[in-house]
Amino acid sequence: MKAYLLVKDFTDFQFHFNTTGLFETVLPYIDEKESGVLDGGSVLVLSDELVDSSELLELRNVNSQSEIVYLISNKPDAKQIKKTQGLCAANNIKFVTPYKTVQQVADEIIRFFFKVEDKQNQVVAAISTLPQQGLTSSLLHLAKRIGELTNIQIGVLGLNCYNPGDLLLKYDGSYFSDVWGLIDSRQLTQDELVRRMHHILPNVRYLAGNMDLKQVYIYDQQSVAWLIQEAQQKFDLLFLDCGCYLDNLAAAQGVYIADYLIIHTDQSSHAKSHFRRTFDQILQPILNIKLENALLLVNKVMGRVEMETPEQIRAEMGVELIGSLPYDQSFFISEQTTSLSQHSKEYEIALEKMAKGFIEMYELPLKQELQLERKKSGLFSKVFRGNTA
Structure with a gap:
């Protein structure tokens, strides 16, 4: 040709x-x-x-x-x-x-x-239908739980340009905006990136998002793509926190590069209507995202009769449900702790179910002592393996 x-x-x-x-x-x-x-x-x-x-x-x-x-x-x-x-x-x-x-x-x-074999990037992006829904919290808890079940290296990159996502823990790393000069000049080495990140576990690290709102529109897609590619070389699994507002090149690159897109929402009707606008105005026409390739995570779930269930939200939004996390009062007791705190048994069970789903999806090696049996059928097989075929 x-x-x-x-x-x-x-x-x-x-x-x-x-x-x-x-x-x-x-x-x-x-x-x-x-x-x-x-x-x-x-x-x-x-x-x-x-x-x-x-x-x-x-x-x-x-x-x-x-x-x-x-x-x-x-x-x-x-x-x-x-x-x-x-x-x-x-x-x-x-x-x-x-x-x-x-x-x-x-x-x-x-x-x-041309017929080109698509390869997985080992990258998962996550967006929120509304701000302050707890996206960063959900993502960090998920990464931590996967890190506890496996020996793989896990990274979480904060590409949220409007919220650094540092309130859940006593953050002692650099911010995305802090290292931008090194990223833009291609001088940030993989080892330096890891050193600049907050250590959640020995095998789980987190780089918080943007702290300087004046810099939002100087972030370019080439440099953000380069950062993600460098992080891919260092981590076996990479989560990208893209926040709620996607009208910037940092978040857009994260959504584009990822194997899977988690749509993080709650039970409010406003969240669904805001997501529909985001999909119609940005995700579909600009980023060419298809809902059949997305995964739904419902957070802060309360079992009130007047509220829609996660399954009802899944049906209305047309997105496969990866899981739901219950409302947990402990998040409001202490905004800052030295590590991601333990929560209710119900929350931990729901979190582990999601973590096992990602372990199955990417066929991640488990810690030998856990001897976790992999299941080849069921929800996660349908959702994840169906999308990678």
Whole structure:
């Protein structure tokens, strides 16, 4: 296949395409009568920063036998992005959504036309339907419990740009914003990253999120992707706390890179309506997230008759339920402790069930003395193994 590109970062795209050895040639597209028409064995990659929608349709008509991929950049109005996606679908034009690095865009284009084996990144991202739902708490408790059941190295990266997530414990590590200069300059070594993180257990470490609101919009996708890739080299399993607000490149990168997306919610109707807006305006049009690839975690569950059950919330949201954590008064007794505190028996049972689910999903090696029997059927098999097939 021959590739012709009309994009701003042509040299970077050419490098990534040539590195794969899958393309016969990778050249800039020249829009002339003699050389502008491509054959059926070609793909034309166009950026909306250089080609508007009317020009896109003209090129579709001229190059009726070739494949076309349209790179869509972020727009203030989600409806405009959806309109462009609909235009592409109606005219047999493939598209790539915003908030990705050049390499990620190149990889998506390659997957359109070549059979490439998808590999798991051992990365799980989590978002919250509303702020102050306890997302960071749930994620740290989950990581800690998995760490207690296994000997693997577990990392939790705080990519929440609006809440550092440091109130649950006496945090003694650096913050995402503290190490940004080292990340941006690619000088943060893997060992330095680990040293800068708070040690929850000998095999579980946590880097809290952003402390400087002025820096939110200087975080770029290339540097955040680089940080995650470096952390992947150091940890066997990586959790990403992406917070509630996803209109920033740090959280968006976390959601994009992850194998699985945990949607963390509570029993309030407001949480569901806010999530629907987030899905319609950001997750679906910009990040191209599909709900069938997401997992639902319901927190602070209370067994009141007037409240929906986690199963009812699952059915209404259309997301597979990974688990639920009960409301626990102990979270409000002490906001800061030297470690993640012990909670009610009901909470610990629910937490362990989820931890075992992730252990099964990633086939993690258990501590020998636990002799935990792995189950090959049931909920976790259905949810996780079905998604990785």
